[in-house]
Amino acid sequence: MHIPTHLMLSWVVGHRLAQRRDRRLVAWAGVTSDLDGLTILAGIDAYGRWHHVLTHGLLAGVAISLLCSYWARDRVRVLWLSLSVFHLHLLCDFLGSGLDWPIQYFWPIGTTFYHTPYGWELDAWQNWIVAITLLLVCGRIAIRSGHSVAEILLPAAGDQAVVAALRQRFAPATPAYVVWPNTDRH
Secondary structure: OOHHHHHHHHHHHHOOOOOHHHHHHHHHHOOHHHHHHHHHHHOHHHHHHHOOOOOOOHHHHHHHHHHHHHHOOOHHHHHHHHHHHHHHHHHHHHHHOOOOOOEOOOOOOOOOOEOOOOOOOOOOHHHHHHHHHHHHHHHHHHHHHOOOHHHHOOOHHHHHHHHHHHHHHHOOOOOOOOOOOOOOOO
């Protein structure tokens, strides 16, 4: 699955948190497992060997969740939501990154690679359906809640501008109430 899709999915999971900081931490916890993708800088062989290994396992998930919780205001909720979105990322990668792309979940303690015969390729229609659906869900949440997925990257004023634009374009107009004349004559 693509990184923007992971980011939207993680933000949707944490969007009900009261603090902007906490929502952002949960969103980023959902994509930090892809830090092992930086192994591409060491070459394609290193990427092929270490992506889905270094930060796609239980140890990395616990470490990332504890770190996010440390910086959070609502530490307990952020801890559990971070751990949840981390594992949601792994599930999405397990299914939507290609049949030949296993996950080594217990690294460095275990060396077993986990595969599934039910997955699909990264550019498959399933990933696009998920991404488009998440865009729509994020838009609806922004209109209703007053904060958008853009808060992950933008300052608060930028996020409010995104929400205002979405509300102006897509929010239902205020219903026009019809006042019927009083026909009750005594």
